[in-house]
Amino acid sequence: MQKKYTSEEIVNSLEGVQRAEPSPFLFTRVMARLEREQSRPELAVYRLIARPVFAVAIASLLIIVNGYLIMNRTTISPATDELSQVVAVEYAQQNHSNPYETNEQP
Numbered sequence: 001m002q003k004k005y006t007s008e009e010i011v012n013s014l015e016g017v018q019r020a021e022p023s024p025f026l027f028t029r030v031m032a033r034l035e036r037e038q039s040r041p042e043l044a045v046y047r048l049i050a051r052p053v054f055a056v057a058i059a060s061l062l063i064i065v066n067g068y069l070i071m072n073r074t075t076i077s078p079a080t081d082e083l084s085q086v087v088a089v090e091y092a093q094q095n096h097s098n099p100y101e102t103n104e105q106p
Contacts, residue, residue: 037043048054
């Protein structure tokens with residue numbers, strides 16, 4: 001059977017409690033581990049990518065490449081249209097039947 005404690009007994013049980021103290025070298029060990037983690041080579045790459053200068057440079061490069069491709073698209077476009085027209089004409093000449101026409105005669 002469980003013993004029921006009074007509120008005075010519970011409060012008095014806390015009288016001898018002291019604050020917990022860490023070991024003397026805990027701070028040194030924690031700082032050494034943090035420094036070791038910071039010196040990993042993978043983190044150097046992530047730090048480089050996370051810089052705003054890097055993000056602005058990549059965005060500028062993408063804008064320049066897109067602008068170049070858009071400006072040169074007009075010179076490439078007519079050649080592709082002519083080629084697609086030639087292919088369509090050759091296909092129409094080889095295939096006399098239209099797949100959308102029914103074979104039934106009225």
